[in-house]
Amino acid sequence: MPEQKRKANLAKKKVPMPEQEPRVRARNFEEVAMGYTREQALEEARRCLRCKEPHCVEGCPVNVQIPDFIKFIEEEKFLEAYKKIKETNSLPAVCGRVCPQENQCEKLCLRGKKSEPVAIGRLERFVADYAASLPPAEVGEECLSGSLNKGKVAVIGSGPSGVTCAGDLTKMGYRVTMFEAFHTPGGVLMYGIPEFRLPKDVVQREIDNVKKLGVDVQTNMVIGKILSIDELFEQGYNAVYIGTGAGLPIFLRLPGENLNGVMSANEFLTRVNLMKAYKFPEYDTPVKIGRRVAVVGGGNVAMDAARSALRLGAEKVYIVYRRSEQEMPARREEVHHAREEGIEFKLLTNPVTIIGDDNGWVKGMECVEMELGEPDASGRRRPVVKQGSEHVIDVETVIMALGTTPNPLIAKTTGGLELTRFGGIVADETTGRTKRPGVFAGGDIVTGSATVILAMGAGKKAAVAINEHIRGKHE
Amino acid sequence: MNKIIRKTPLAPSVNLIEVENPLIARKAQPGQFIILRVHENGERIPLTISDYNREKGTITLIFQEIGKTTTMLGRLGEGDCIRDLVGPLGKPTDLENLGRVVVIGGGLGTALVFSQVKEMHKNGTRVDVIVGARNESLIILEEEIKPYCENLYIATDDGSKGHKGFVTDLLKKLIEDGNKYDRAVAVGPLIMMKVVSNLTRQYGVPTTVSMNPIMIDGTGMCGGCRLSVGGETRFACVDGPEFDGHLVDFDQVIKRTGMYREQEKIALDLYRECCKRGEHNA
Ligand SMILES: Cc1cc2nc3c(=O)[nH]c(=O)nc-3n(C[C@H](O)[C@H](O)[C@H](O)COP(=O)(O)OP(=O)(O)OC[C@H]3O[C@@H](n4cnc5c(N)ncnc54)[C@H](O)[C@@H]3O)c2cc1C
Ligand SMILES: Cc1cc2nc3c(=O)[nH]c(=O)nc-3n(C[C@H](O)[C@H](O)[C@H](O)COP(=O)(O)OP(=O)(O)OC[C@H]3O[C@@H](n4cnc5c(N)ncnc54)[C@H](O)[C@@H]3O)c2cc1C
Ligand code: SF4
Ligand code: FES
Numbered sequence: 001m002p003e004q005k006r007k008a009n010l011a012k013k014k015v016p017m018p019e020q021e022p023r024v025r026a027r028n029f030e031e032v033a034m035g036y037t038r039e040q041a042l043e044e045a046r047r048c049l050r051c052k053e054p055h056c057v058e059g060c061p062v063n064v065q066i067p068d069f070i071k072f073i074e075e076e077k078f079l080e081a082y083k084k085i086k087e088t089n090s091l092p093a094v095c096g097r098v099c100p101q102e103n104q105c106e107k108l109c110l111r112g113k114k115s116e117p118v119a120i121g122r123l124e125r126f127v128a129d130y131a132a133s134l135p136p137a138e139v140g141e142e143c144l145s146g147s148l149n150k151g152k153v154a155v156i157g158s159g160p161s162g163v164t165c166a167g168d169l170t171k172m173g174y175r176v177t178m179f180e181a182f183h184t185p186g187g188v189l190m191y192g193i194p195e196f197r198l199p200k201d202v203v204q205r206e207i208d209n210v211k212k213l214g215v216d217v218q219t220n221m222v223i224g225k226i227l228s229i230d231e232l233f234e235q236g237y238n239a240v241y242i243g244t245g246a247g248l249p250i251f252l253r254l255p256g257e258n259l260n261g262v263m264s265a266n267e268f269l270t271r272v273n274l275m276k277a278y279k280f281p282e283y284d285t286p287v288k289i290g291r292r293v294a295v296v297g298g299g300n301v302a303m304d305a306a307r308s309a310l311r312l313g314a315e316k317v318y319i320v321y322r323r324s325e326q327e328m329p330a331r332r333e334e335v336h337h338a339r340e341e342g343i344e345f346k347l348l349t350n351p352v353t354i355i356g357d358d359n360g361w362v363k364g365m366e367c368v369e370m371e372l373g374e375p376d377a378s379g380r381r382r383p384v385v386k387q388g389s390e391h392v393i394d395v396e397t398v399i400m401a402l403g404t405t406p407n408p409l410i411a412k413t414t415g416g417l418e419l420t421r422f423g424g425i426v427a428d429e430t431t432g433r434t435k436r437p438g439v440f441a442g443g444d445i446v447t448g449s450a451t452v453i454l455a456m457g458a459g460k461k462a463a464v465a466i467n468e469h470i471r472g473k474h475e
Numbered sequence: 476m477n478k479i480i481r482k483t484p485l486a487p488s489v490n491l492i493e494v495e496n497p498l499i500a501r502k503a504q505p506g507q508f509i510i511l512r513v514h515e516n517g518e519r520i521p522l523t524i525s526d527y528n529r530e531k532g533t534i535t536l537i538f539q540e541i542g543k544t545t546t547m548l549g550r551l552g553e554g555d556c557i558r559d560l561v562g563p564l565g566k567p568t569d570l571e572n573l574g575r576v577v578v579i580g581g582g583l584g585t586a587l588v589f590s591q592v593k594e595m596h597k598n599g600t601r602v603d604v605i606v607g608a609r610n611e612s613l614i615i616l617e618e619e620i621k622p623y624c625e626n627l628y629i630a631t632d633d634g635s636k637g638h639k640g641f642v643t644d645l646l647k648k649l650i651e652d653g654n655k656y657d658r659a660v661a662v663g664p665l666i667m668m669k670v671v672s673n674l675t676r677q678y679g680v681p682t683t684v685s686m687n688p689i690m691i692d693g694t695g696m697c698g699g700c701r702l703s704v705g706g707e708t709r710f711a712c713v714d715g716p717e718f719d720g721h722l723v724d725f726d727q728v729i730k731r732t733g734m735y736r737e738q739e740k741i742a743l744d745l746y747r748e749c750c751k752r753g754e755h756n757a
Binding site: 181182183219220221222225226227247248249251253257258260263264266267270271275276280281282283284285286288359360407408409 | 498499512517518519543561562691693696698699702703730733734739741742745
């Protein structure tokens with residue numbers, strides 16, 4: 001459409017996204033947000049100002065050409081919009097759903113100065129879902145497996161970081177093998193983030209896309225056990241990318257923490273998402289959830305665990321968090337969704353003991369109230385215990401969602417890597433280079449628990465650096 | 476991959492299978508385990524690598540049919556493939572400088588110590604083995620293990636073979652008869668390992684036990700396999716599965732392994748019903 005005739009949509013608010021009713025969705029595992037219709041997408045796309053120097057793009061860790069793809073939407077060229085996003089982002093359907101856009105592209109969007117920013121994430125999701133609804137031939141994803149002759153790269157871990165790195169390297173002409181410890185690739189996208197926020201067939205689709213590109217995905221391979229990094233080099237891999245994530249659960253070392261009914265969020269979510277325990281006995285893996293559940297923590301993981309527990313039939317689910325809502329690291333939208341569904345927040349509350357019954361099952365959790373004192377090293381005000389505030393909440397299940405640390409399995413079995421204090425791998429931020437030549441790393445294993453898009457960004461940068469490393473070596 | 480090339484029943488509901496997986500066979504060491512899934516909707520369950528053949532590229536698993544997954548596994552035959560097989564997981568057994576060792580295998584435990592006994596024998600360690608079972612028909616691998624140990628003793632609960640009574644009675648007798656052991660290795664039901672540990676503690680014999688808590692990933696990611704060892708929380712899949720029996724809180728593990736008893740029963744009952752109706756994969 002000719003530029004002069006274009007009339008931007010000056011509405012202050014984003015076009016709302018249809019969602020399942022809170023009371024209904026709190027009892028099912030179907031997706032909460034249902035996505036824009038074509039009309040809604042067109043209307044929202046018209047809110048973009050097509051800035052000459054678009055700040056939104058700067059806010060995107062993988063530099064999606066945002067105004068360009070939004071323009072395509074407005075012109076109803078949805079497939080072009082998809083291809084535009086795919087130029088830099090290999091997982092649009094995932095990012096459109098779980099990226100913290102409010103802190104990234106949308107935070108810097110010009111429209112956000114006076115009203116709500118453009119709903120970039122929702123538009124991204126619309127485009128990705130549109131492409132998925134077409135026959136694959138029409139989308140025309142590249143298949144390069146014929147001409148992969150620039151060298152061999154091993155990617156360890158198939159989370160967003162590994163998948164991105166593997167995809168990009170394949171597009172550059174490398175033969176990539178991606179090794180995954182679990183029986184299903186996808187990392188946290190598969191085992192952590194629940195179905196109602198990120199349907200597993202969406203993740204599967206993205207994985208199938210990298211397979212179609214020519215990436216060889218090998219599941220059931222715990223690197224460090226079945227093969228070491230040294231052996232990968234012996235097998236002729238020219239470089240190795242480590243994207244093994246931050247999968248180790250943190251426990252508080254509270255008395256009673258090993259009682260039956262206390263789980264890490266990782267265990268709980270893996271049972272529910274990866275092993276589909278919510279469909280037991282159709283699926284063999286069980287999960288046991290009490291009538292009342294306490295989830296300890298305040299991040300996305302805690303929200304996901306709490307909302308999953310509700311969907312499994314718990315009557316009462318508490319979020320127990322030792323600071324106030326302001327400090328909660330979870331996305332606002334997730335906190336809001338959790339509240340709507342009836343999750344109860346016990347803020348400024350910290351557990352001290354888990355109480356068991358005679359059979360070794362949890363029957364309660366003793367907590368203390370907290371007050372916020374001086375800021376600590378993280379810049380957040382340090383919670384201090386209020387004297388005499390001990391109280392017991394009656395629960396049968398306690399889920400620990402206190403964050404995770406990097407999995408040391410590879411670091412322990414690989415010489416020459418430098419490690420951080422918390423067990424992560426030291427790697428250069430812009431290239432992913434580690435202390436050991438030819439070994440690159442990125443994503444949560446380097447940063448500690450972060451976000452999907454940062455993990456992808458790290459995978460992308462490493463792909464560029466790996467290309468340079470191999471070319472440098474061979475030319 | 477994961478093709479079953481040999482299947483031998485050892486006792487009622489106890490099977491030995493030899494499975495092709497050259498990569499795991501190449502790396503496996505005594506004391507390690509694998510995790511497998513039998514079918515698409517299946518559970519992940521751990522089994523000890525009871526033997527391996529690096530040349531042939533196979534590993535041997537011995538399992539008892541107790542719930543749905545092991546029952547389904549028992550229905551696979553030669554030529555069938557196991558859907559997912561990941562390993563070798565866990566720490567290998569420390570077999571250096573053991574001195575004189577007594578190995579106690581309870582029930583299926585005998586199968587699980589087999590590769591260790593073989594390896595000890597190869598290292599020149601003097602090994603006595605005590606095999607225990609409820610009755611004669613449940614005693615497995617007696618002939619296979621004999622060549623690798625100095626003495627093989629048998630105890631059955633009902634006296635149908637060997638000593639009548641528990642393995643601990645025999646162990647106590649051996650120690651009191653003047654056998655000096657530098658180390659005991661006990662593998663079997665939790666309760667047996669607990670009783671053995673309590674006994675050897677009295678005689679000051681360092682004791683290694685192999686813990687089998689409920690596992691999911693087997694790489695330290697879920698924390699489901701955690702147990703208390705000397706008051707510290709340890710993950711059996713990465714810190715073990717072998718631990719100092721004198722430090723393990725057995726009562727806690729016993730409770731934890733019963734966590735899903737109700738559901739396990741539902742799954743097995745449903746499966747049996749489906750089998751009766753001829754629907755095998757439900
Ligand atoms: C419950 C939950 C909710 C979240 N919600 C959000 C959200 O809404 N938005 C957001 O942006 N981020 C979210 N995150 C964070 C985000 O998922 C992670 O930052 C991201 O997945 C990190 O990607 P990664 O590729 O580094 O690692 P991971 O996704 O952790 O993938 C690592 C993979 O490596 C495999 N692996 C590990 N060790 C080995 C080995 N030795 N050999 C072979 N394979 C191995 C693992 O099995 C895993 O599949 C959430 C995280 C969780 C747990
Ligand atoms: C390191 C390790 C090595 C083992 N080696 C052997 C072996 O060589 N041979 C053998 O027969 N058994 C072994 N086991 C026990 C075996 O894993 C269980 O018998 C099996 O998981 C039962 O599964 P099921 O579905 O048939 O029974 P279910 O009905 O699901 O469970 C029956 C009992 O098995 C245990 N169990 C169930 N699920 C798991 C799980 N995911 N992980 C661990 N235990 C579970 C519980 O105690 C449970 O009460 C081992 C366990 C561990 C942890
Ligand atoms: S900053 Fe906002 S308005 Fe400007 S181009 Fe980006 S999305 Fe459009
Ligand atoms: S099985 Fe998950 S941590 Fe050990």
